[in-house]
Every structure is written in structure tokens, then in C-alpha cells.
Amino acid sequence: MKEVTGGPSASAVAAKNRLSSQFFKKGIIIALFSGLMYGFYSAFMTLGMSKGVWVDWYGVNTAALSAFAITYLLGALGSAVNDTCSAGWALLNVGVKGKLGDFYRTLKTKPGQVMILAALVGGPISSTAYVVGLQMAGSIVIPITALCPAIGAILGRILFKQKLNKRMMLGIAICVLASFLIGSTSIGGDAPEGMFLGICIAFIAALGWGFEGCVAGYGTSMIDSEIGITIRQVISGLSNLIILVPIFSMMAGDVFLATDLATQAFTSGSAMIWFALAGFCAFVSYMSWYKGNSMCGAALGMACNGTYSFWGPFCCWIILGVFAGMDGWSLPPIVWIAAVIMVFGILVIAMNPLDLFRKKGNQESVEQTKVS
Secondary structure: OOOOOOOOHHHHHHHHHHHHHOOOOOHHHHHHHHHHHHHHHHHHHHHHHHHOOHHHHHOOOOOOOOOOHHHHHHHHHHHHHHHHOOOOOOOHHHEEEOOOOHHHHOOOOOOHHHHHHHHHHHHHHHHHHHHHHHHHHHHHHHHHHHHHHHHHHHHHHHHHOOOOOOHHHHHHHHHHHHHHHHHHOOOOOOOOOOOOHHHHHHHHHHHHHHHHHHHHHHOOOOOOOOHHHHHHHHHHHHHHHHHHHHHHHHHHOOOOOHHHHHHHOOOOOOHHHHHHHHHHHHHHHHHHHHHHHHHHHHHHHHHOOOHHHHHHHHHHHHHHHHOOOOOOOOOOOOHHHHHHHHHHHHHHHHHHOHHHHHHHHHHHHHHHHHHO
16 A cells, blocks of 8 residues: 655645746846836926926926926926826726726725825825926936835834844945935036935935835735725825815915916827826836735835836936937936945845845755755
8 A cells, every 4th residue: 555645746846936936036027127117207207398388387488487386386287297197097907907996995995095195195295306306406316216215114113113123224324325425416516506406305205205105015915906006196196186286386376377287288288198108107117016016025026116216317318318319317427326326225125135146046955955
């Protein structure tokens, strides 16, 4: 009589390990893709704000708007138009997949309300600060906003008592060093006017996104990620459009200016083409980020997404500087070096980089042992 064993065969274990490794690597690729798409979103949105009616607002007819309106009101409006377009793509996605009813039902749940809170912080505050920073200082602000994982780690320790070990503190220190190197380019006499203020405003975006990451992590752990992204984009677009833009309009001295500018923005065809493309890239970036996180882990996924600190300036240089022929989008070598340093700092916060090699080595040794 043959002895029956309950353990799996060596070949089955090896096959399972190979599949897990492939799944893990695919998750890393998708998460890296989210950083690339975020770079294209930044470039296409900025390009849209240089076309159509935006040319009149920023260029020829600047006398028609106050300095406050040009800097802050138009920044909020650009963010509102982009997030509204992104929300349209997100709604189309859940509609095609038959999840529209789930979207409305989730809004009434506690996780849905948590996502609304995250969107209110990440939309009206961070997204607008990001756009204003881009308009004032250019793509140099993108690596600054990539500090959000470091800020998120600190806020997670303060708000949720999450672990903040020596390795994570080292990663935060690396990110701060990289941001200092980037910021140093705005201090010299050759720095364009308004660059330093633009970088300071970019820190506001990083702070808001760090807080959003802490809060949204709770919400997306209990609801469909596609529904969570849709809630985020819809609330962000609407809150920008019906709350922040009117507030800035009143601060500019004309309560009806918001309606007038929004109407002109959404009916400016030559600009809306690029805003629609930017909104699509933003939607795909968020989708890829959440999917990558679910496949390779939130920590490593966050690090891979943080590569937009490199892809953002690169895409802006390609799309705006090379393709559109716009001046001022080339960056000094120190910024490229600092961007790469910040990517490494984000990786250190998320995980021990040596684990990537250890996991591979351990997995190969396990497979060889099982097969032999």
C-alpha cells in the first residue's frame, strides 16, 4: 500500500513561486507606469493652459485680470478643468463596467466619506497648489511635490501611530537633502522671478498629498479601488469648480468672475483637447498606482509611483520644450541629479532596497532546493 502525503509536489511549489515572482514584477512595472503617466499629465495640463483663451489670460490681455487672479484664480481653474476631465474618464470607466450604482452607494458609506475627505484635501488644496507652483516655477516643482511619501510617513506616525524606524528616517533625510538641492537653484541671482515662491507653494501640495495618502489608504482598503478613484476625482473636480474657484473669484473682487472664466475655459476647444488628454493621463496614473500597489505591495508601489519626480520634468521637457517649442523648460544638471536622489530616498522609506536582491536570491534557492 502506497503512503499518501498531503504536501504539494516540488514542481508545483516551483511553479507557484515562478507565478508569484511574475505577478510581483508585473506589479512593479504597472506602478512605474503610473509615475510615467503622472509626468505626461503634468505636461499636457500645462500645455492646455498655454492654448486658446488661456493665452489671452496669461499673455495679451493680462491687464484685464489682477495679479492675484492670474496667479491663484487661474491656477485653481486649471486644476478644476483637469480634475473634471479626469472625473469624466473615471465615470466612463465604472459606467462601462457596470459599477455606477456601486459608486453612488459607496458615497454613503464610511469608507466612501473617508475618500471624500481625502479628495477635499488633495483636490482644492494640493492640486491647485501644484498647478500654481508649475505656472510660477516650472517643472522644477515636481520633485518637490514628490516629498509627499516622506510627509505621509511622518503624518502616519503622528496621526495613526504608524511605525517610523531608522531606515524610514534615513529615507526622509535623503528626500529633504534632494529638495534642498532643487530649492538651491531658486536662490541665486539668475533664478527667475517668482521661482522661490512657486517652490514654497509646491511644499503645500506635498503636505496635502501626504495627508491624503494617509487618509485614502484607510478608505481604499475597504472599497473597490476603481470606485475609490472615481470618488476622489469627482469630488476633487467639483470642489475645485464650485468651492475654491468662486472663493478666489470673490477674493479677486468679482463674484461673477468665476462663472465667466469657467465658461470660457470649458468652451475653448484648442485648450480642452489637451485638458482632456491630461485628465485621461491623470486617471490612468491613479488607476495604475492602485493596481500596482495591490500586486507588489503599497510600500513598493508608493516608491515606484514616486519616480514621477524624474518623469515629470522629463515629460515637461519633451512635450513643452521640444514638441511645443516653449522656452524655460530645460533644467540644470543638479535638478536631474536631485530627482534621482529623491527617487532613491522614496524607495528607502518604502522598503529596504537590499530586500529586492534578497527576495530574488532566496526565491531561487528555495526553488532549487524543492526541485532537488
